[in-house]
Amino acid sequence: MRNKLLFGRSIDTGSWVHGVDPRAKLTGMILYLAAIVIVGSWPALGIAAAFSLAYMISTRIPLKYYAKAAKPLWVLMVFIFAVQCLTVKQGDELFRLGSWALYTGGLSSGLIAASRMALLVSFTAILTFTTTPGLLNQGLAGVLTPLRVIGISAQRLTLMMSIALRFIPTILDETHKILKAQAARGADLKEMPWKEKGKMLVSLLVPVTVSAFRRAEELVLSMESRGYVIGAPRSEYHLLSWRLRDTLFVVSYVALVAAVLSIRWI
Amino acid sequence: MEGTGLAFELQQVSFAYGPEQPVLGDVTLDILQGSWVSLVGPNGCGKSTLAKLLGGLLAVNSGSIIVEGTPLLRETVQQIRPRIGMVFQNPDNQFIGATVEEDIAFGLEGRCLPRAEMVERVKRYADKLEIGHLLAKHPAELSGGQKQRVAVAAILAMEPGIVIFDEASSMLDEKARGELLNILREMKHSGKYTMISITHDAEEIMASDRAIVLRDGRIAADLKPRDLFGDEELLDSCRLIAPYEVRLVRELCRQGIRLPAGYCGEEVAEALWQLYSNK
Numbered sequence: 001m002r003n004k005l006l007f008g009r010s011i012d013t014g015s016w017v018h019g020v021d022p023r024a025k026l027t028g029m030i031l032y033l034a035a036i037v038i039v040g041s042w043p044a045l046g047i048a049a050a051f052s053l054a055y056m057i058s059t060r061i062p063l064k065y066y067a068k069a070a071k072p073l074w075v076l077m078v079f080i081f082a083v084q085c086l087t088v089k090q091g092d093e094l095f096r097l098g099s100w101a102l103y104t105g106g107l108s109s110g111l112i113a114a115s116r117m118a119l120l121v122s123f124t125a126i127l128t129f130t131t132t133p134g135l136l137n138q139g140l141a142g143v144l145t146p147l148r149v150i151g152i153s154a155q156r157l158t159l160m161m162s163i164a165l166r167f168i169p170t171i172l173d174e175t176h177k178i179l180k181a182q183a184a185r186g187a188d189l190k191e192m193p194w195k196e197k198g199k200m201l202v203s204l205l206v207p208v209t210v211s212a213f214r215r216a217e218e219l220v221l222s223m224e225s226r227g228y229v230i231g232a233p234r235s236e237y238h239l240l241s242w243r244l245r246d247t248l249f250v251v252s253y254v255a256l257v258a259a260v261l262s263i264r265w266i
Numbered sequence: 267m268e269g270t271g272l273a274f275e276l277q278q279v280s281f282a283y284g285p286e287q288p289v290l291g292d293v294t295l296d297i298l299q300g301s302w303v304s305l306v307g308p309n310g311c312g313k314s315t316l317a318k319l320l321g322g323l324l325a326v327n328s329g330s331i332i333v334e335g336t337p338l339l340r341e342t343v344q345q346i347r348p349r350i351g352m353v354f355q356n357p358d359n360q361f362i363g364a365t366v367e368e369d370i371a372f373g374l375e376g377r378c379l380p381r382a383e384m385v386e387r388v389k390r391y392a393d394k395l396e397i398g399h400l401l402a403k404h405p406a407e408l409s410g411g412q413k414q415r416v417a418v419a420a421i422l423a424m425e426p427g428i429v430i431f432d433e434a435s436s437m438l439d440e441k442a443r444g445e446l447l448n449i450l451r452e453m454k455h456s457g458k459y460t461m462i463s464i465t466h467d468a469e470e471i472m473a474s475d476r477a478i479v480l481r482d483g484r485i486a487a488d489l490k491p492r493d494l495f496g497d498e499e500l501l502d503s504c505r506l507i508a509p510y511e512v513r514l515v516r517e518l519c520r521q522g523i524r525l526p527a528g529y530c531g532e533e534v535a536e537a538l539w540q541l542y543s544n545k
Contacts, residue, residue, distance in 0.1 A: 134367075173406075
């Protein structure tokens with residue numbers, strides 16, 4: 001189970017992408033997201049794919065890891081593909097089934113939409129693969145600093161998020177333990193009809209929630225005894241320094257957005 | 267360092283979670299700096315509550331606690347807390363950082379230490395507890411014993427004079443428990459720490475200087491660990507089992523083979539060898 005949780009795990013290969021300032025990476029990812037949203041044709045998709053592939057290769061992380069990161073979302077991709085095929089009625093008719101017909105336009109936009117999704121998920125994995133959670137947090141705090149204007153503390157927000165992320169595997173493990181305990185008492189989730197399964201999940205939710213609260217309480221004690229005071233000044237273990245490389249990194253993403261935009265408008 | 271001063275002075279300390287739930291009543295005791303004290307007693311006797319009061323995580327209802335000469339009050343708690351480190355029972359629920367390195371650094375960041383000093387301390391204390399090779403690991407990749415080592419490293423890196431172990435070994439397997447005990451022994455040996463450990467582990471109690479027995483929120487006995495294990499009735503009331511060698515000597519005594527009382531560990535083995543060769 002633990003090994004399946006690729007999300008939030010960094011893989012250190014020491015590539016130059018690993019060394020890029022996390023704030024630059026976050027900004028880059030937002031720009032990438034924008035570019036992907038704009039992509040609407042095969043040439044634009046080609047540019048985005050080439051760009052993504054170049055970055056993925058330069059992280060020196062085997063490509064199969066990126067594929068794995070995108071895998072859990074295959075149902076969504078199939079769904080997006082199917083919706084496009086069913087609704088778009090442009091281009092030539094490929095074949096007909098009763099009152100419904102598949103058009104080339106539908107097939108093409110379905111494929112583009114599904115590839116966009118795959119690209120987005122596998123590419124954003126670069127962020128978590130090449131950045132340790134601590135650095136990512138610090139980067140996030142940096143990017144979110146402007147929120148101070150509306151009275152939100154970026155440091156508190158990121159601490160909250162990092163603790164939530166840190167406890168996901170712990171709580172998942174516990175859920176599995178409770179499931180097994182219930183199965184041992186004769187309530188095996190696998191052998192139940194769907195309606196029973198739903199009820200069972202509610203009875204699972206109670207102990208898991210209670211235990212999460214208990215954990216939170218103990219965590220607070222531990223944080224307090226280590227001198228954590230909300231809002232007190234803290235020094236930072238990870239020092240971020242913006243270099244020319246980081247600017248170039250962001251510029252490459254701006255260029256991607258520009259390229260995709262120009263294809264759309266021409 | 268032992269005998270140079272008092273780490274804790276408690277005067278008639280009482281605590282209750284509510285009017286119907288008195289937990290501690292009239293606890294008065296002194297703890298010497300540099301000593302290692304075991305707090306023992308049956309479950310629910312108020313040991314953990316006492317530990318939290320000592321660590322400033324709870325406030326007394328009445329009575330007073332003085333930590334190294336400074337009264338523990340609402341106004342002074344932030345000033346006193348850095349001198350006291352606490353290691354808790356569940357290794358998972360005290361792991362704050364997403365990696366070992368960040369977890370050790372968490373307390374140091376709160377101290378506003380400069381980065382160079384943080385890096386140096388993280389490395390020094392990680393090496394000391396032999397977790398240097400685990401610095402980049404996520405807690406889900408560590409065993410319970412390793413996580414507990416990280417917790418100890420994170421506390422020691424803050425360089426407190428007092429360390430409280432609240433059943434720190436109770437969720438560990440035998441091997442990890444033995445390793446933790448060795449860490450405690452080394453800490454005692456270094457002379458830098460006043461240690462208070464809440465425990466049910468006979469070996470751990472035996473290794474400490476003094477055992478304080480709590481029952482129903484009051485101090486039932488305050489004695490040397492050897493004397494505690496010599497008192498069968500007291501042991502039974504604390505639901506403790508004496509270490510193997512103590513039970514062995516007692517059983518031999520019942521069988522009519524007398525060994526001088528108060529032996530522990532190696533001494534028992536030596537005495538047995540002598541008995542054997544005198545035959």
